[in-house]
Amino acid sequence: MQAEIISIGNELTSGAIVNTNARWLADQLSQGGLIASTQVTVGDDRVYIEAAIRTAAKRSDLVVITGGLGPTADDLTREGLAAAMDQPLEFHDDSWRQIENYFAQLGRTPGDSNRRQAMCPRTARLIPNSCGTAPGIHAVVHEAAVFVLPGVPREMRAMFERDVDPEVSRLTGERAVVMRTLHCFGAGEANIGEQLSTFMDPARNPQVGTCAEEGVISIRICAQGDSRDEAAALADSDAIAIRNLLGPLVFGEDDDTLASVVGRLLIDCGATVSTAESCTGGLLAAALTDVAGSSAYFQGGFVTYANEAKTQVLDVPAALIVDKGAVSREVAVAMAEGCRRVSETDYALGITGIAGPGGATADKPVGLVYIVLASNAEPTVRECRFPSHLSRRAVRDRACKTALNMLRKLLL
């Protein structure tokens, strides 16, 4: 079984954006047991689009295409598909009504240009879009099942899950693939890879691999079996063995994030948390509240960016800031404890540091961050020195994750 992904857009061929859609689709397909061994990206050009679709449909059983379905003149995927199918584009009344309904929900009416989105080749059918204006297209070209999805990631993902995934299951038949992913924080990929070396033999089933993204090392377990139960049993057995081996380095599975795991632990023990942030500027509070239902344990947070805010809002003594500096262990402790006192929460996290690129001094480099977890016992203090090659954004991200991980480990 051959699958292929075609990504369409000048923003991709010019290098303006990273192709995250192709990665997401490849991941979904491989979880479904199909590896997209060829992936092609072409610009918004009818001739290139047509050629890519013709070639893919000849050599593959499933072709997933994204992008170029918008309402503007540079969206040419419909035209390219019609050419590859040697068919004209036709206007679909049903789809036009769906587009009109979508706009009506927003209290608007579609423009003339949106009419292009109701066009598709004669033997193809339009796929409704539940969260946007661009319908998708399903067609059969040279016996290959071809799905054209919008380039907007949210719309593309919803449509894939509803309309393409069942086709993947049908194509792969009985050979079942079960994927499990474990997420770790607090060690590097090489370190984790060495600990897992016996699992990572390429000839082994399940296949085990690691990948690193923004400080989180994810371990992918891909098990194959004659039935779904058999594959799941193999994947589960590996997941248990790896969890035993790595202990609390593993913080969660699949869709878990550090914030969602911390949230569950807080709910389990009926505890609350608040935040006092300087260099992370609200990112820690934003991560905690990214989790639906976080109002059960998150009271509130303070972004005390200016020194006066630290003093005024969190009662950090002005003299302490002058004496030790705003980026110091002592100020971080005072921020966390002041925050816990003011918010009347069980726990409080305080962060102060130098995210860069400016603000460094001889003894306080970019990447120096103090993180404090205040509770009814002695505060836990962590001095982090993030490597100098990390960007401002990465330093802030790692500081937040380290703070969440400190709270997670305390709650375990």
Place this chain on the structure above:
Amino acid sequence: MQAEIISIGNELTSGAIVNTNARWLADQLSQGGLIASTQVTVGDDRVYIEAAIRTAAKRSDLVVITGGLGPTADDLTREGLAAAMDQPLEFHDDSWRQIENYFAQLGRTPGDSNRRQAMCPRTARLIPNSCGTAPGIHAVVHEAAVFVLPGVPREMRAMFERDVDPEVSRLTGERAVVMRTLHCFGAGEANIGEQLSTFMDPARNPQVGTCAEEGVISIRICAQGDSRDEAAALADSDAIAIRNLLGPLVFGEDDDTLASVVGRLLIDCGATVSTAESCTGGLLAAALTDVAGSSAYFQGGFVTYANEAKTQVLDVPAALIVDKGAVSREVAVAMAEGCRRVSETDYALGITGIAGPGGATADKPVGLVYIVLASNAEPTVRECRFPSHLSRRAVRDRACKTALNMLRKLLL
């Protein structure tokens, strides 16, 4: 002049990692005046690699390949290239000495597996790697210049800049390409596309296209000319015409974000801002402080997630919350004005709403968000009803962007 990028690796075809190399290369090539109109990704498979190289070399003048040059058995790019050239692989003494020297610098000796890295097709030449073990390869296949670079981003980039970039300049000669991107917020892609219809004729130079990402519509202008100056003049002329047409819908160019633009405007008028957030939970403060140097205008922020926090920290009357509800115009105004008073800033932004998926009532649906900008004049109030298909994350993101845009428009 045609350029093509081939990315090789199972970690790409399985969706384990995002292909950032292809984006970086496409960006470099387009800056150099060559658009890589086709980009192909294949797995670590000799037959697929050979086919991709044969096809690319026939239709392109320059082919840049990354990945599959490592020392292990699953690195098959050398073999695929040799097959595409109908040549055997030969061992290169010079390159082997360079690999030995590289290891010697690290106080190590290369293993037997590294000998594979000194192999290349007879008429090709190996390119020294200044920061890793894998040499690159330069070959001519069907008159196309083919460069094979390592997959490790740091090594790939160094080698591209030293060895491929000069070839790009040679190929493009005097024909120059200049790209400009304008970013808009506050209208949909179709609406903007209709306003720009005369610019978006595919036969026109510059080429103009739009793409949408998380509420921001970006307009890309790609101008070609016989000299860089000529192309730049064409791009600038379009950028000015489009800005005149769209007015304040355009908030910035290239790397600008709403937060960085607001930051510059605040600095220009020496004003300060603070934030009071409920449903966005710190995301607005995080966006403002994502900009280096934001301490010049961002004082601090309050994440008043719980009702008591709104009352205690921002002096929102408890009776008002009971009477109107935490998600109401009146509470949003009280939050913003309380925040401005407590923080002593020129402006304050207050946000309260229902990000979902829970929390909705009959008259207050998910997506209802009140945003208030307090200043020394009457507060500006915006009632947003974000569409129901938006995720929690998207509602929070759009609310922050709308808030930043309100401040931007006031400052203009």
